[in-house]
């Protein structure tokens with residue numbers, strides 16, 4: 001019998017997303033599959049009896065989650081943690097460790113990735129921190145083999161400076177079936193959907209973001225297309241491409257999409273793209289491969305705040321990129337940040353006007369947070385660590401919250417918007433998912449009003 005290993009997304013008071021060194025609460029009821037756990041499931045499956053507990057998705061509260069873990073008695077646990085649920089994640093893991101002292105406990109997540117020494121010193125029950133979840137270091141460490149220190153930090157063995165991903169990577173066929181058994185949902189994807197990476201990290205250098213601080217590596221095309229072939233053969237029709245930025249560099253994205261199109265998959269998919277480098281050719285390839293939604297970071301209409309925070313940002317070119325998408329029949333959604341250094345009320349007003357002026361299937365308005373590891377974040381965990389949630393559920397700045405609320409009201413109260421949303425969801429085959437998220441969103445609003 002194989003030893004038991006638990007893949008864990010810990011319970012939280014609100015639906016909480018933790019993966020890819022980011023964390024936030026879910027505003028509209030969407031819940032995606034944690035890509036860290038997906039990649040590691042492929043490496044660990046041969047040696048372990050794997051179980052997945054994604055407590056926010058299974059709606060398992062802390063007490064029952066703790067009892068379920070203790071009853072299963074895993075020999076090892078790989079758990080996500082996140083600044084959106086700090087310090088509760090570590091407190092929960094501490095209680096589990098106290099009741100299962102023999103279990104070996106490893107964590108991933110934003111705070112842990114960028115402050116591994118602090119986390120290992122503060123929480124002695126944690127044996128190691130996964131720094132790069134696309135690599136097999138956790139499997140090797142558990143098996144007693146020398147583990148790649150650029151992918152796993154252990155007490156007293158942390159590489160300094162923290163390593164950056166580079167070159168090419170592959171990962172084994174993940175245990176997608178574990179994730180298909182849970183009700184994950186995304187606004188423009190039907191179910192079941194699979195989550196994949198074509199690259200890892202980010203080659204850009206936005207000052208407010210930590211994704212570029214983990215380096216940038218490309219997935220081997222052979223490895224990627226072997227997974228896509230198998231997903232297609234299994235009848236999976238919806239994909240979430242979890243790259244931080246799919247079209248980087250643009251020439252590679254084009255080559256990838258040409259190969260994808262030639263294989264005649266039947267996927268509908270969504271992913272994050274940079275709008276400035278979307279031209280007519282790329283937009284046409286996105287459409288041919290079934291991309292139904294390009295998620296775009298626009299951040300702010302305040303040009304000076306944008307230039308300081310996001311090298312290469314160009315709103316005029318981004319507008320052109322979105323127009324190319326529209327002509328090709330690919331929907332676009334956009335993400336905005338309120339509270340970037342140098343931004344202010346005039347910028348927020350212009351940002352809302354920008355969102356209203358674009359043909360967007362959705363807009364997400366977020367609070368600026370000092371994301372662990374970002375260039376703008378505090379260097380020292382002693383001063384920089386706090387609960388951080390870009391969704392603003394625990395926002396400290398009421399004025400900013402008012403602007404975010406106003407942005408949502410102005411953007412979503414336009415009848416023309418609802419017609420275009422219905423059209424996008426129908427094209428994506430996700431009307432049912434959209435309906436269920438609408439119900440969750442309404443229930444959350446009613447709870448808040450009560």
Ligand code: SF4
Nearest residue numbers: 202204206209211244
């Ligand atoms: S904000 Fe987007 S483009 Fe900028 S570094 Fe982060 S992932 Fe890359």
